[in-house]
Amino acid sequence: MNFDEILEKLGEFGRYQKIVYFLAVCLPSVSGGAFMVISVFLLGVPDHRCALPALENDTYEIQNEAHRSLVEIYIPNTDPDDETLLYDRCNYFVYTNDTVTNFTKDSKQKSKCSEWVYSDDIHGKTFATKMNIVCEDRFRISLAKSMFFVGVLFGAFGFGNLSDAIGRKKTLCSAAILMMVSSIGLSWASSYVAYVLIRFCMGASYGGTSCGFIIGMEMVGPRKRVYAGIVTNYFFAFGFILLGGIAYVLRDWFWIELCLSIPTVFYLSYWWIIPESPRWLLRKGRLEEAEMILRRAAEVNKVLLPEKLFDEEAQNTPSTVRIWSLFSSKTLLTRTLILFFNWMVVSMTYYGLSLNTGNLAGDFYLNYFLTAVMDFPAYTLCLMLMDRWGRKKCHCSAMILGGIACLSTILTTTFGGKDLQWLTTTLAMIGKLGSAAAFAVIYVFSAELYPTVVRNAGMGASSCCARIGGILAPYVADSGVLIGGQFGKAVPLVIIGAASVVAGLMSLKLPETLNTRMPDTIADGISFGTTEYNKMADVTLSVEPPSKENITSKL
Structure with missing residues (x-):
């Protein structure tokens, strides 16, 4: 038998595979989801103003009338038309006269703040307030957020190559150690540089935990891989919710x-409880070890495997070609560029909307919770509709629906003001719903479009494009803060919406993959979607979903 036939005998998603899947795939996804957007709370910047130079125990909240008078004298609002700005956040007035009674317009001059006081209505203490990363240093917050995604990119490259060399299990345990050390160490970061470097390491460790996804998915049978690949997203979204609950309580x-x-200390136990991937062992010629793991799985699943498991086909590694082959024809070039752009935009919109929570009107924690919850109906709709509507219709509809919803916020913020703030938030949530659904679909859609001989390389390159989108996401989310005012609240959503609509329309140029045999060779990839290919491939009403070798995790 070849390996997929063994999995059918073993049980495509039996008890043993479910245990490994939960431990290696689902639990790290919870941590990954939380760490991915934790900067919303760690780098949150509450309302603030300059600290009064003449007052030792100044607080943001007005304590009494004398306190109010001092604030109005030293730190008045320089833009009365901006209702979102109570005080000048970066400057205060220095008066040339010595007595308060002689304060006049002519006797004052503006000076930059050196100390600030912060509101504690939403956040308690954050790293941003600890380091006073405000005013002209505000750009450093976006930089710190994006460095996590830079780390994910490097981690995906480094740990991905390492997993092929030394094995999935060893690489997963190495990434788990890095995640434990860096995440715990971040709590004691004493400088901005230390914070950025540690967050980079956390991102790299998250990129490395994808090896757990590989271990879990390589032991799932063909007909269960699409569902198992999407179900892990529920745990990723649960990490969002868990983060919000903890942040709400602790502050x-x-x-x-x-x-x-x-x-994350628990992940160290994986060295003893998580098996190596039998597929990887088989490719390395370590047949006895692979057979031992499979027979142990058979005992747990209570099935009986034949005495001889592997045939010559199972022991041969399929030949592949270089990724440059995807650019060898106009058809493949067009499809590849469209996929790359969609991966970048999907990632930018998904993480951009998640990081944009603080820029929405209304209760901060309620908005964050709603943003996280939107993932659950999105993934459920994908499971229900992907095999009915098809991949292209689901992906395009999700991108355009979410994009139009985000674009519409320019109307609610420009003409609605405070009266339509609830509608702006609702449209942003619809945008998150669309981006989450599109993120789930594009994994399966891309894996089914890339030819087998270059599928791994194509999915890896697509993941890199997604990381570029993640790096851009913090800058898009924080662009509204730089602009300020009601219009500034809509700017991130307008950028995200426009990009989503464009990417969704471009995806219409891609062929549908539902109920169609996946292309194997470069020639198949060029003719895929044509009448000639359908006749040649003898299209069936159902087809095996792509294997995990072809679907990477949401790095």
Whole structure:
């Protein structure tokens, strides 16, 4: 038997595979989801103003009338038309006269703040307030957020190559150690540079935990891989919700980070409880070890495997070609560029909307919770509709629906003001729903479009494009803060919406893959979607979903 036939005898998603899938795929996804957007709380910047130079115990909240008078004298609002700005956040007035009674317009001059006071209505203590990353240093927040995604990119490259060389299990355990050390160490970051470097390492470790996804999915049978690949997204979204609940209770960046990082110590036990991928062992010629794992799985699943498991086909590694082959014809070039752009935009919109929570009107924690919850109906709709509507219709509809919803916020913020703030938030949630659904679909859609001989390379390159989108996401989310005012609240959503609509329309040029045999060779990839290909391939009403070798995790 070849390996997929063994999995059919073993049980395509039996008890043993479910245990490995839960431990190696689902639990790391919870941590990954939390760490991916934890900067919303760690780098949150609450309302703030300059600290009064003449007052020792100044607080953002007005304590009494004397306090109010001092604030109005030293730090008045320089833009009365901007209802979102109560005080000048970066400057205060220095008066040339010595007595308060002689304060006049002519006797004052503006000076930059050196100390600030912060509101504690939403956030308690954050790393941004600890380091006073405000005013002209505000750009450093976007940089710190994006460095996590840069780390994911490097981690995906480094740990991905390492997993092929030394094995999935060893690589997963190495990434788990890095995640534990970096996440716990971040709690004690004492400088901005230290924070950025540690977050980079956390991103790299998250990229490395994809090896757990590979272990889990390589042991799932052909007909269960699409569902198993999407179900893990529920755990990723649960990590969002868990983060929000912990942040709501603790309100202090140190305890939030520490509380979420301590459970990563459990991943060290994977060295003893997670098996190596039998597929990888088989490719390395380590047949006895692969057979031992499969027979152990058979015992747990209570099935009986034949005495001889592997045939010559199972022991041969299929030949592949270079990724440059995807650019060898106009047809493949067009499809590849469209996929690359969609991966970048999907990632930018998904993480951009997640990081944009603080820029929405209304209750901060409620908005964050709604943003996280939107993932669940999105993934459920994907499971229900992908095999009915097809991949292209689902992906295009999700991108355009979410894009139009985000674009519409320009109307609600420009003409609605406070009266339509609830509608702006609702449209942003619809945008998150669309981006989450599109993110789930594009994994399967891309894997089914790339020819077998270059599928792994194509999915890896697509994942890199997604990382570029993730790096851009913090800058898009924070663009509204730089602009300010009601219009600034809509700017990130307009950028995200426009990009989503364009990417969704471009995806219409891609062929449908539902109920069609996947292309194997470069020639198949060129003719895929044509009448000639359908006749040659003898299209069936059902086809095996792509294997995990062809579907990478959501790095």
